[in-house]
Amino acid sequence: MFDNKERTDLDHLGEFGLIEHLTKAVELTEKSTVKGIGDDAAVLDFSGNKALVSTDLLLEGIHFDLRYVPLKHLGYKAVQVNLSDIYAMNGMATQITFSIGLSSKFPLEAVEELYAGALLACTKYQVDLVGGDTSASKQGLVISVTSIGYAKAEDIVYRNGAQEGDLVCVSGDLGAAYVGLQLLEREKRIFLENPDIQPDLEGKDYIVERQLKPEARRDIVQLLATLGVKPTAMIDVSDGLASEILHICNASGRGCKLYEEKIPIDPMAYDTAREFALDPTVCALNGGEDYELLFTINQADYGKLVGQADISVIGHITEKEAGCELISKSGNVHPIKAQGWNAFSS
Amino acid sequence: MFDNKERTDLDHLGEFGLIEHLTKAVELTEKSTVKGIGDDAAVLDFSGNKALVSTDLLLEGIHFDLRYVPLKHLGYKAVQVNLSDIYAMNGMATQITFSIGLSSKFPLEAVEELYAGALLACTKYQVDLVGGDTSASKQGLVISVTSIGYAKAEDIVYRNGAQEGDLVCVSGDLGAAYVGLQLLEREKRIFLENPDIQPDLEGKDYIVERQLKPEARRDIVQLLATLGVKPTAMIDVSDGLASEILHICNASGRGCKLYEEKIPIDPMAYDTAREFALDPTVCALNGGEDYELLFTINQADYGKLVGQADISVIGHITEKEAGCELISKSGNVHPIKAQGWNAFSS
Structure with a gap:
């Protein structure tokens, strides 16, 4: 799904180099983000609101088939799937962490596509990317996304509130x-x-x-x-x-x-x-x-x-x-x- | 690493059955946990404190070798590795999400061991397990943990504050x-x-x-x-x-x-x-x-x-x-x- 003419091997960059390369385009715009990527944990401020947290795992061969899923779309979808859970609580998503496990078959350009899709979703939905883990994978592509959002206590909608006649x-x-x-x-x-x-x-x-x-x-x-x-x-x-x-x-x-x-x-x-x-x-x-x-x-x-x-x-x-x-x-x-x-x- | 005499195939349970089976032992004790497993997202209350979020991916063949790592220890370690990031911010961890991708070679008893290790770490460190994703995996075992914690703004310690003479x-x-x-x-x-x-x-x-x-x-x-x-x-x-x-x-x-x-x-x-x-x-x-x-x-x-x-x-x-x-x-x-x-x- 990616052009092999330009191919930069991941092992030339190393883990920290890769993270730095991928995350340099990350901009923080949410006021609840105190500190994003670059420390042991992200720091968030939900002053008065309840925090909402949801997480999804997307695995190659189970959730997607790279033979017809463009990587940029995959990055985009991985984020959307997860944000959807925050909206389903009647909340607003404000941050995600985006973790990837990559086999060496992926050149840097492919990872960039994947990441660009994730960042596009973040920009469009006004969500900050505040962390994640980047690892080698001996198997296929692994994506794990955690979304964080907020809602006022009185606005949160659970699954269990349906009443007769609704x-x-x-x-x-x-x-x-x-x-x-x-x-x-x-x-x-x-x-x-x-x-x-x-x-x-x-x-x-x-x-x-x-x-x-x-x-x-x-x-x-x-x-x-x-x-x-x-x-x-x-x-x-x-x-x-x-x-x-x-x-x-x-x-x-x-x-x-x-x-x-x-x-x-x-x-x-x-x-x-x-x-x-x-x-x-x-x-x-x-x-x-x-x-x-x-x-x-x-x-x-x-x-x-x-x-x-x-x-x-x-x-x-x-x-x-x-x-x-x-x-x-x-x-x-x-x-x-x-x-x-x-x-x-x- | 597990006894094959007792072996319950995962496909007998299905995804929801597996989640229900694994999470029935989960107890919530943290006062900041408003709602744990069972809805689209967990709901947390950090009233006045900053929230801390960290995430790790652990992949078979990269981070662990099941030929000598007992699954209970692996579940325990996966949680510890992630909590460690919250402590490194000078904060206290209060919740985790624990996601697993499982190949069909795992019987239920093996997944129970893994989960028991994670829950043991939660109990010992006073952390609530509030969510996660459970998926089939065509490759090896995939574990993704996200930790959430809190600290007062003035207590948070970043990496960038070291001064000459410290x-x-x-x-x-x-x-x-x-x-x-x-x-x-x-x-x-x-x-x-x-x-x-x-x-x-x-x-x-x-x-x-x-x-x-x-x-x-x-x-x-x-x-x-x-x-x-x-x-x-x-x-x-x-x-x-x-x-x-x-x-x-x-x-x-x-x-x-x-x-x-x-x-x-x-x-x-x-x-x-x-x-x-x-x-x-x-x-x-x-x-x-x-x-x-x-x-x-x-x-x-x-x-x-x-x-x-x-x-x-x-x-x-x-x-x-x-x-x-x-x-x-x-x-x-x-x-x-x-x-x-x-x-x-x-």
Whole structure:
């Protein structure tokens, strides 16, 4: 995925040289960052606010395939995936640490791409990169990101606050990241069979981008604050709608009814799913990696969301005994089961 | 390293099952922990204090060799290595996140051992485990730890505060962890050549433990506070005395003179280094993994440290132009060079 004409071996730099080289572009702009990279630990000031901390591990061969994931996109996505967890608490992310384990097959230029993607995400989302660890890896590429953010105590939204009668809402659309993955996997197979064939991704920009370059929904957290809506429960959609609504229902001790016809699916994702003989609703339920926000609101807040095109009401919360159910377009009732994307292919 | 008689395959549990199983023993006792595992992010309250954040990546084949590192010790060490960075800021660690990437060769019982070691370190050092990520790994074992702690703004000690005339101090003793590693490597080679020969580590408990089960020096941070000594600069000894004193001198824009005869080396480490035809001083300078605290103090504070057997004064800070020098036992002057443990073998 990188141009081999320019290739600087990592061992020429050494660990400290590499860190210095990569981090010289890091700028600190968050006022809660007292001290960033360059000491044993970063120093942060959350004066009066609660601190939020989340961490993710991304491993080559499990979470990404370098045969079709550009490194800059990967760095960007690794940060987004993690920021998404802070937004899912109704908080604002302010700092990350970004750690990488690198095999010697990576030239410096490749690591720079990866890092540039991470820094782009930081700049765009106003987050300071304040630390990390850089190591050799005997295996594949290892990325570990920890996000730190803040919220006022009274603004934090947990998974366990959904009440009977609450409306279930989701931002954006679902399933496209999974359909985009199918597309990239197909083109990879074709490429491996015949390297002369160029990938046919024309007109599929949106769903490919949903897979390669997701955007965490900071804007939704800000929108809800502006509208004066505090969700009763919230989670980000990393494993798929089914898995996430079950997390909310289990944590809240409630059930739910979701309506298939209300689930927002992008038309291109819908059509492409059909091309692959996949049910678009199943892609939304079990595909994952959409990084949208799934949340519940008190019915009294419904009026505040009217006209918000980027938020869909897809169902409501019931008593626990009613279970978690999906009402299909034809009116059939299906129990919602968590599969997650690993089990999805079967 | 684990008993194969009891073997539960990880894929029977699934990711969420594994997390639930591993984290059910997690207890939260820190008053700054508002919410631990179980939501998108942990919630922490540092009311008035600065937050400290540090992160480390530990990779199989680079940082540890499972052929002689028991998993419980590895979990313990992974936490200690990371807490050490918080203590090196003169702060107290209060939370960690603990993420693991696991290949399918690990049975559940092995992961339990690893986790038990991490939790033992948490309990002993009064730290809450508040999150983490658990993933499959196609390669080896991956461990990522992020530590969070706090300090009052006026108590934080950076690397860059050393002044001319300050005394250079170090806790405990140096070089033993590296000598312990040589011992374990030798026993591994012997074992690989002839598996019937049992490891000969008798009487070497201390140096083997220094390698396998280091203890971060929270006690030194507490001791300095009790004595009313605030270091002017501080760092933990992870890469060796040479590398760390250069970090302090470079960050502070100063030079130093260290005295070989003052460097604390445990007698068993000294003798065993000699057995391996290694110079004990070189082990202290470049061996690393001692996780002692290296710090500088104002000369006026010297009297407060008299009689503290666990703290050695090993030199003093000079003007930058004088460079960083080691005065040998015979009175020769050597410039101090950072090698780190990777380059040490050459």
